[in-house]
Amino acid sequence: MTHDTGPVLHAKGISKFFPGTIALDEVDLRLEPGEVHALLGENGAGKSTLIKCLTGAYQRDGGSIHLDGQEVSPQSTADSQRLGIGTVYQEVNLLPNLTVAENLYLGRQPMRWGLMARRRMNAMARETLAGYGLDIDPAEPLTAYSVAIQQVVAIARAVEMSGKVLILDEPTASLDRDEVQLLFSVIRQLRERGLAVVFITHFLDQVFEISDRATILRNGRVVGTRVLADVSQKDVVTLMLGRQLEAQVHERKPAKAGDTLIEVDGLGKRGMLEPLSLALREGEVVGLAGLLGSGRTETANLMFGAVPADQGQMLLRGKEISVSTPREAVKHRFALCPEDRKTEGIVGDLSVRDNIILARQASQGWMRPIPRAEVNAIAERYVKALDIRLASLDMPIRLLSGGNQQKALLARWLATNPDFLILDEPTRGIDVGAHAEIIALIEQLRADGMALLVASSELEELVAYSTRVIVLRDRKQVRELAGAEITPENIVHAIAEHDAPTEEVAQ
Amino acid sequence: MIGPKHSTFKRILPQLLILAAALAINLVVFPDFFDIDFRNGRLFGNLIDVLNRAAPVAILCVGMTLVIATRGIDLSVGAVMAIAGATSAAVVVEGHGWVTALLAGLGAGALCGLWNGILVAVLKIQPIVATLVLMVAGRGVAQLITEGKILTFSNEGLIHLGAGVVAGVPTPILVWMALGALVIFVVRRTALGMLIEAIGINERSSRLAGINSRVLLISVYLVSGLCAALAGVIVAADIKGADANNAGLWLELDAILAVVIGGNSLLGGRFSILASLIGALIIQSVNSVILLSGMPPEFNLVIKALLILAILVIQSPRISTLVYMLRASGPQPQPDTAPLPKTQKEEAQ
Numbered sequence: 136m137t138h139d140t141g142p143v144l145h146a147k148g149i150s151k152f153f154p155g156t157i158a159l160d161e162v163d164l165r166l167e168p169g170e171v172h173a174l175l176g177e178n179g180a181g182k183s184t185l186i187k188c189l190t191g192a193y194q195r196d197g198g199s200i201h202l203d204g205q206e207v208s209p210q211s212t213a214d215s216q217r218l219g220i221g222t223v224y225q226e227v228n229l230l231p232n233l234t235v236a237e238n239l240y241l242g243r244q245p246m247r248w249g250l251m252a253r254r255r256m257n258a259m260a261r262e263t264l265a266g267y268g269l270d271i272d273p274a275e276p277l278t279a280y281s282v283a284i285q286q287v288v289a290i291a292r293a294v295e296m297s298g299k300v301l302i303l304d305e306p307t308a309s310l311d312r313d314e315v316q317l318l319f320s321v322i323r324q325l326r327e328r329g330l331a332v333v334f335i336t337h338f339l340d341q342v343f344e345i346s347d348r349a350t351i352l353r354n355g356r357v358v359g360t361r362v363l364a365d366v367s368q369k370d371v372v373t374l375m376l377g378r379q380l381e382a383q384v385h386e387r388k389p390a391k392a393g394d395t396l397i398e399v400d401g402l403g404k405r406g407m408l409e410p411l412s413l414a415l416r417e418g419e420v421v422g423l424a425g426l427l428g429s430g431r432t433e434t435a436n437l438m439f440g441a442v443p444a445d446q447g448q449m450l451l452r453g454k455e456i457s458v459s460t461p462r463e464a465v466k467h468r469f470a471l472c473p474e475d476r477k478t479e480g481i482v483g484d485l486s487v488r489d490n491i492i493l494a495r496q497a498s499q500g501w502m503r504p505i506p507r508a509e510v511n512a513i514a515e516r517y518v519k520a521l522d523i524r525l526a527s528l529d530m531p532i533r534l535l536s537g538g539n540q541q542k543a544l545l546a547r548w549l550a551t552n553p554d555f556l557i558l559d560e561p562t563r564g565i566d567v568g569a570h571a572e573i574i575a576l577i578e579q580l581r582a583d584g585m586a587l588l589v590a591s592s593e594l595e596e597l598v599a600y601s602t603r604v605i606v607l608r609d610r611k612q613v614r615e616l617a618g619a620e621i622t623p624e625n626i627v628h629a630i631a632e633h634d635a636p637t638e639e640v641a642q
Numbered sequence: 643m644i645g646p647k648h649s650t651f652k653r654i655l656p657q658l659l660i661l662a663a664a665l666a667i668n669l670v671v672f673p674d675f676f677d678i679d680f681r682n683g684r685l686f687g688n689l690i691d692v693l694n695r696a697a698p699v700a701i702l703c704v705g706m707t708l709v710i711a712t713r714g715i716d717l718s719v720g721a722v723m724a725i726a727g728a729t730s731a732a733v734v735v736e737g738h739g740w741v742t743a744l745l746a747g748l749g750a751g752a753l754c755g756l757w758n759g760i761l762v763a764v765l766k767i768q769p770i771v772a773t774l775v776l777m778v779a780g781r782g783v784a785q786l787i788t789e790g791k792i793l794t795f796s797n798e799g800l801i802h803l804g805a806g807v808v809a810g811v812p813t814p815i816l817v818w819m820a821l822g823a824l825v826i827f828v829v830r831r832t833a834l835g836m837l838i839e840a841i842g843i844n845e846r847s848s849r850l851a852g853i854n855s856r857v858l859l860i861s862v863y864l865v866s867g868l869c870a871a872l873a874g875v876i877v878a879a880d881i882k883g884a885d886a887n888n889a890g891l892w893l894e895l896d897a898i899l900a901v902v903i904g905g906n907s908l909l910g911g912r913f914s915i916l917a918s919l920i921g922a923l924i925i926q927s928v929n930s931v932i933l934l935s936g937m938p939p940e941f942n943l944v945i946k947a948l949l950i951l952a953i954l955v956i957q958s959p960r961i962s963t964l965v966y967m968l969r970a971s972g973p974q975p976q977p978d979t980a981p982l983p984k985t986q987k988e989e990a991q
Contacts, residue, residue, distance in 0.1 A: 439850075441850055460849075461849055461850050461851070461852050462849075462852045462853075462854055464852075465851075465852035466852075471850065473850060478844070478846055478847070479846050479847055479850055480847055480850075481844070481847060482839075482840045482843045482844045482847050482848060482851075483843060483844060484839075484843045484911045484912060485836070485839060485840060485843060485911075489836055489839075489840070493836075493840060493848070493851045493853070494851040494852050496833045496836065496837070497837065497848075497851055497852040497853040497854075498852050499833075500833075501832050501833040501834045501837055501858075502832055503832075503833075504831065504832050504833040505833070547851065
């Protein structure tokens with residue numbers, strides 16, 4: 136490209152209004168060629184809205200976008216792709232039932248005699264992917280490969296089609312450590328090729344590892360753009376929150392020995408989880424640690440009856456109980472905040488109020504409606520207690536940001552007064568502020584005598600609140616850590632024990 | 643905050659406007675349309691006719707609205723009407739009273755609804771396929787009951803349900819209005835409405851929140867079966883006979899249409915039975931225009947299709963956005979956006 140100086144993309148004064156809120160207020164973003172630019176901010180700060188305005192998914196209400204010095208106005212994501220802005224989302228938006236090559240060339244397949252030139256397409260795909268350090272068979276269906284590889288395929292597709300700006304929206308959220316490194320090596324290559332890469336994530340370590348500069352948003356405004364070599368993580372966090380974050384690691388109070396609440400004996404399901412045993416006392420937080428796919432979510436689901444177990448038994452206060460459906464679990468005062476908020480948690484089109492009251496109403500039965508005044512009182516109490524940011528209780532919950540949705544789901548379950556709360560990845564995809572609040576809430580619920588089981592992939596977090604940690608590997612319980620044993624190093628050691636680090640990701 | 647009364651009115655306003663327009667067209671083609679007489683202890687008039695003739699679809703759309711709210715559909719209601727009509731007729735021909743006949747008809751409808759519900763909720767068959775089974779097989783069942791002929795009867799009590807008059811008003815009008823009011827009351831005064839909406843929007847989340855979605859789904863199809871049976875008995879009573887081949891023929895489509903005209907999404911979720919009922923009246927008003935205008939009958943279906951297309955186009959999201967933008971006619975932000983950012987700023991401090 137000939138223009139040696141000047142930004143690849145320069146967005147000036149972008150504004151976006153939604154009924155009841157200003158989502159973006161005169162936001163500027165300047166992307167230089169060959170830089171990785173992180174976009175940071177709490178949930179609801181306006182990161183996604185800004186991206187959607189840049190890619191044409193939303194129409195901006197004010198401001199201008201210059202691409203290579205020319206003003207552009209993408210009307211749709213397809214339009215912005217043509218102009219040179221490619222986007223890859225956290226959930227890989229490819230077609231799983233097609234092959235890798237078909238995904239790469241969908242919509243612009245090489246043709247021959249009016250038919251798809253499959254062999255040529257596969258050869259082209261192999262060559263393209265080799266440029267990204269992937270040596271895989273492009274004729275295989277996409278699902279034959281790990282999420283990380285699918286992610287790289289999505290990036291390759293976006294770069295091949297667009298080639299000026301690449302936006303990565305939470306690309307590492309479901310990747311493990313090695314996979315993140317694979318992704319980063321691809322990003323570094325793209326940077327050398329002169330692309331401007333926008334990187335959105337909640338992992339600050341990753342931001343500092345890969346990014347050159349960062350633009351920080353708060354409440355729909357830019358609060359600063361920083362060269363990351365010159366600032367510390369703490370500076371960035373302070374900018375994001377606008378206030379000093381309390382000490383990240385909490386002082387762990389010694390576990391008060393409550394009565395044993397739940398005993399699980401050999402609970403399991405064939406092909407899903409090897410028999411698992413644990414006991415939980417009141418006022419105790421048991422952490423579930425392990426890699427992705429190690430059986431954390433499976434454990435949570437089996438204990439809540441979301442998936443019926445086919446072996447083992449559960450005792451509640453010494454009495455055997457059956458938990459084969461969530462309904463039975465709720466009857467025993469269990470609660471589960473699932474990992475996948477969107478498909479298993481929120482009921483998107485219902486109001487925040489209805490979502491908060493849902494579990495309590497369901498357990499009361501439809502015949503005994505909770506009076507409207509009481510519903511409002513409950514909803515307002517939790518909105519206040521958990522600091523849920525919303526325009527109105529009547530707004531559909533899907534319009535809330537991720538962190539606020541998660542808090543509303545916590546409110547749904549706290550409204551049922553549970554004795555046993557299962558949290559599956561309670562802080563996934565949540566901004567730093569809400570993150571700290573949820574950790575503080577876990578602490579407080581434990582101090583109030585609730586029993587909690589928390590599955591998380593963030594070790595520091597598990598260490599911060601767990602009184603015991605159960606380590607899972609390959610769908611099997613491998614280790615239990617208690618007291619002073621609970622350190623990130625010990626957990627990593629337990630996860631990694633026996634097997635050497637596998638290089639399954641790509642050669 | 644918007645009070646519930648206000649929001650209900652806002653919800654059904656488009657349907658009311660369309661109904662008013664349809665009635666206005668009636669008035670144009672037939673100037674005496676709104677005249678109502680009281681003769682021989684009964685109200686007469688075109689308006690009464692519309693209300694009366696709308697009864698079967700109005701009754702069907704009550705159950706259909708609930709089914710569609712759960713993201714389902716019930717194609718079998720027309721056939722269930724035939725089964726229930728045939729059952730009632732057969733019972734009355736056997737010499738039983740009209741109450742027994744009505745209960746037998748409703749029982750048959752309940753069984754049909756249960757069958758659909760089990761296929762959908764327990765066996766997890768897609769609703770459109772599951773209810774297609776009974777849609778096709780149901781008429782066969784009805785023919786078995788009537789033994790292939792039109793089963794006529796002369797039981798006064800049963801006939802009264804379809805052709806009778808109570809306090810001057812034709813019975814079917816009272817029946818559908820009472821049924822509609824009852825179901826709306828039950829659904830909105832209990833938590834049923836919210837739970838049905840929840841499983842329609844996200845069944846998995848709802849199940850994990852402890853909602854008994856299986857029982858709710860079965861009940862919804864059961865209600866639809868009962869509604870269909872009631873409509874079937876009324877239609878049979880109206881013609882004093884059960885016609886297994888033609889009773890309720892294609893009415894499932896009118897019922898679905900009424901729900902759609904009522905602004906309810908076929909993707910499930912938020913629903914309004916009241917709006918569906920107005921939808922049923924709109925359909926009947928359109929039928930009335932065609933009849934009163936004296937068009938050759940071969941035009942009927944085409945005109946009906948065109949009118950309904952027009953109604954759906956008016957309601958389409960694209961058009962409403964367009965209208966909204968034309969009305970806003972300027973790039974300035976909506977006025978209610980102004981006060982909020984201030985509070986957000988305050989919160990940030």
